[in-house]
Amino acid sequence: MPNRSCSRDTRIIRIMPPLREEAESLCLGLMMGLVQPVEVISWADRAIAEMANPPIEVIDIATSTRQPSDELARLLKRVPGPANLTAAAHRVLGILRARLVAHDLALDFVVNSLWIFSIEATIPEVERRAASNFSDEYECLDYYGTAESLRDEVVRFLAEHTSEPDGIA
Structure with a gap:
């Protein structure tokens, strides 16, 4: 053989x-x-x-x-076809995370982006609420918390919900 x-x-x-x-x-x-x-x-x-x-x-x-x-x-x-819309949303968070970690984005831009994400993305309700809450936390920075602690919290959120941004543009 x-x-x-x-x-x-x-x-x-x-x-x-x-x-x-x-x-x-x-x-x-x-x-x-x-x-x-x-x-x-x-x-x-x-x-x-x-x-x-x-x-x-x-x-x-x-x-x-x-x-x-x-x-x-x-x-x-309007583009037709099958899709995992949650996976698509998480790929976008991958881009946001990469740019935030590289210090390429200001915190207010990131918080605003997450607020838009919370409104537009097809994601679980718990994730939606968490993403939208960063806007409130940012507005209250004058009273409690620091920009650095909020940034760390955003990085943790993004790490938990991020997919690799393959296939985008």
């Missing part, structure tokens, strides 16, 4: 999220100020180039180069 050795393929295969899920991540990122309109247009252009029959909703996005961010967000919400 011949000696058959098995070789293992150790390459990591990155599985892209469904198109609708990518669109949701971009939409949230756009509303939170983490993604720019040009990144959304580039994503749509790439998606069209990779697909034999791209959905008309993606074509609409690609041709909306002069639309304001809120209109692009509305168009992104």
Whole structure:
């Protein structure tokens, strides 16, 4: 009997999220100020180039180069297909976390982004309340707490709820 050795393929295969899920991540990122309109247009252009029959909703996005961010967000919400919207939301938190840890964002921007996240993201209610409470805590910094302690609390929240930002723009 011949000696058959098995070789293992150790390459990591990155599985892209469904198109609708990518669109949701971009939409949230756009509303939170983490993604720019040009990144959304580039994503749509790439998606069209990779697909034999791209959905008309993606074509609409690609041709909306002069639309304001809120209109692009509305168009992104219309992209069809299956999606884990909570996973999409958590990928956006991954971007927020990476930029906060790199000291690339001011605390007021992060708190405002989390407030928008709490309103727009499809997430469990407990997570929604926690994200929105940072806004109240920020407003009360003159009376109790410190900006550093609030920042640490935000970092802990993001670490708990973050997914890797693969597949965004």
